[in-house]
Amino acid sequence: MLDHLPALQVVVPLMSAPIIVLLRRPGAAWLISTLASFVAFAIAVALALRVAETGTVSYAMGSWPPPWGIEYRVDALSAFMLVLVAGVAALVMPYARRSVAAEVAEHQAYLFYAMYCLCVAGLLGMTITGDLFNVFVFLEISSLSTYVLIALGRGRRALLAAFQYLIVGTIGATFYVIGIGLLYLVTGSLNFADVAQRLAGIGELRPVLAALAFITVGLGLKLALFPLHQWLPNAYAFAPSVVTTFLAATATKVSVYVLVRFYFLVFAPSQALEGVPVGGVLIALSAAAIVAMSLVAVFQPDLKRMFAYSSVAQIGYVTLGLGIANEAALTGSLAHLVNHGVTKSALFLLVGGIVLRGGDASFASLAGLGQRMPWTSFGIGVAGLSLIGVPATAGFTSKWYLIAGAAEQGSWWIVALVVAGSLIAVAYVWRFVEAAYLAQPPAGAAAGEPPLSMRASEAVAVALCVVLGLVTAFNIGFARRAVGLLLGGAG
């Protein structure tokens, strides 16, 4: 059975969804999706260990060998992402039971968990597959389930946010499929490795350039690359807390991962990228994202929206590293996927706790939170430090590599930009500290921490923010190995 782990990685959450729909009970639904996400996490870890030991694992779906059949391919890069996605999926499940019961209508709870399993399966599938079109299929599975998950949030604004995301997401997916259509036209293949090989010998570059543009814009919409991020703040602000956490930590990251695969493993070996300022464009957009979105975040009236805008800025750091594209910067980028994923899941889990107790997370209702919810406030403080990038937290390590990469290239303005972005992050995290610790709580305000099951997930996430800053074997170590794969393929 161990040989089939790549298939089971996707099949386990995928099959859990219809079983949940058959059972129709919220309790059973929670139990099954918890089991499925923990099994998926165990499989992801087992695969990562195997990749570290023996190198790339290739799995032929239906025994049709690649490039004819669909290949599932676990290499240093995808193993890294699988652990992140499955890890966050498992992390939020203990939290989900109470949080979902509070935020989603009871007769819809089992549908929520079914959609959650589908979303996990879709994101894991996008990560593990080695087939261009299969990426599109899983992109649609994860996107469609995401729209429903967002729409299940409380209030009618969740519906509007989901609809907005549906329109934008569909455009993104369409652009992606046009892009791979062009690639298929030129190469006659849909397998990542095969397409890369065939592209190297292609003389006619115009369709390849068009494919590059369509895929960049399509995935840019999905990963909320500035200025294609308009859907994100509303979607994150109005979705149920569990969904916000899971999406912030994984969905945009997986799209970044697919873009990385295209840039470094498909387009880089051909001459398609020569003379095209992809790196320059990415750096410019990332710089705008970091500065503008961090500034916008400072002025948000609500904690959830603030962290949503901060997510767009943080994605900017990731794409910044892709634009610089030397070894150190790429290591920083890939490590930031994990570090920011962990940091944001900690923050959104904690904010979900505030919403559970206080009804909303507007700054007006946060006054004196340090006295009313000391654990939650402390947790947001610690995760906030990681968001800023204070030494000895997860956020520091990836920014350090980004700065090293920029300095290596002599781009001192990028170094200044990363530092400036972190200083603006200090400003918005300080707004929380000010409200929570320096303001007096209003009389009769709701007090008390969220239930223990929710605090367990929060504690693990906050602890990871610190642990990943001190023990860098996972994030930096894996990122290094993945970068070796990416740049080795280019050379």
Next chain:
Amino acid sequence: MKNDLVLRVVAKLFTPFVLLFALYVQFHGELGPGGGFQAGVIVAAAVILYAIVFGLPAARRLVPDAIVESMMAIGVLIYAGVGVAGLLLGGAYLDYFVLDRDPVHGQERGIFWVEIGVAITVSSVMLKIFAMFASRGHDPDE
């Protein structure tokens, strides 16, 4: 349209033939045009015709909501189950080659069950979409 005698009689006469045609499209799919998706849509069309003529409540008595919703899940499980069967018989996931005594029969058997799963899910999803649109403004919880 419940009071229109011609419509009622024709709709009742039509329904079994539509269902039979769905079965033909389903099982002839591997030899000619057709397959699970098309057959599923035709099955759903038969029930939708019934619902349009005799009203949604009558169609819901014929095919209760609980059955429709279960069918959506069962179809997916059949499809995925074929994949797991391939695993258990010693092949890869979705490996049809190992499903029968030789690869050609194995492929045939695999696609047969996959198409059954597709038909079940497609027909029930079509019905569910129709029922949700048709019952808007009538259900107390909408």
